[in-house]
Amino acid sequence: MKLYEIAHSRAGDKGNIVNLSLIPFKEKDYDYLYHNVTAAVVKEHLKDIVEGEVVRYELANIRAFNFVCYDSLLGGVTTSLALDAHGKCLSSALLELEVEK
Template identity: 60%
Template sequence: MLLREIAHARTGDKGNISNISLIVFDQAQYELIRKSITADRVKEWLGKIVKGEVHRYELPQLGAFNFVLYDALDGGVTSSLQLDKHRKTLSSYLLEMPIG
């Protein structure tokens, strides 16, 4: 099963930091994601995109997680030469991660 089958996501940015909010469709799936989608696993999945640390914040009352990705925007939006300077596509890519 892919993450996109049980959750949706949105990406934001500030400076050279990106964050991905991951929200379950059904609160019953929260615990599965909590156990399966760790900060280390997200960092590994995103590979060379994230050069710094990844921190995961849990918001169980909302059925959500916030992953903060440090050094993930090639120095920041105003200095990056990437086509997706804000890295808005990171949320879509994260949702392709297999659960388990």
């Protein structure tokens, strides 16, 4: 199954860093995401875009995650010639991740 079947995501940028939220539609899916969507899994999935480290922060009190992806925007919005200089499409790319049911 794809992540978009059980969660939604938003993206934000700061310099050359993208923050990706991952929020399950149902609270019960938080534990599944906790065990199956690690920083290493996200890094592998976005390896063609994210050149740096991926750090996952668990926000258990609101049942969500924040993935901080370093070196992801070709230098950032002020220097990049990329079509998506802010990295907003990365939230959709994250949701395309295939995970086991």
